[in-house]
Amino acid sequence: MNELNRRKFLIRSAAIVALSPSVLIGSRSAAASRVDPNDPQAKALSYVHQSSVEDSICANCQLYTGPVDADWGGCAIFPGKEVAAGGWCNAWVKKAG
Numbered sequence: 001m002n003e004l005n006r007r008k009f010l011i012r013s014a015a016i017v018a019l020s021p022s023v024l025i026g027s028r029s030a031a032a033s034r035v036d037p038n039d040p041q042a043k044a045l046s047y048v049h050q051s052s053v054e055d056s057i058c059a060n061c062q063l064y065t066g067p068v069d070a071d072w073g074g075c076a077i078f079p080g081k082e083v084a085a086g087g088w089c090n091a092w093v094k095k096a097g
């Protein structure tokens with residue numbers, strides 16, 4: 001699988017998982033650990049805790065599910081884990097609205 005197809009696969013998989021009611025329930029009730037930037041999936045998406053991309057951080061990404069004012073929150077790409085509100089990965093999509 002080339003890098004572009006892998007990225008599309010990960011994004012589509014995350015969207016499906018994000019729409020799953022069990023994931024939504026689980027994300028509210030389970031204590032989430034933080035994403036390790038050295039985790040293979042995080043590395044594949046170039047995830048970092050501190051964004052270096054202007055105006056692009058997890059907190060303003062469409063896939064971010066954390067509270068607006070929190071330092072860490074959920075992400076549809078990393079179910080059951082938290083990402084830094086100021087983090088970034090190459091699946092970043094501008095939050096609608």
Ligand code: SF4
Pocket residue numbers: 047057058059061062063064065074075076077078083087088089090091092093
């Ligand atoms: Fe998740 Fe978006 Fe942050 Fe990537 S940029 S880790 S998709 S919230």
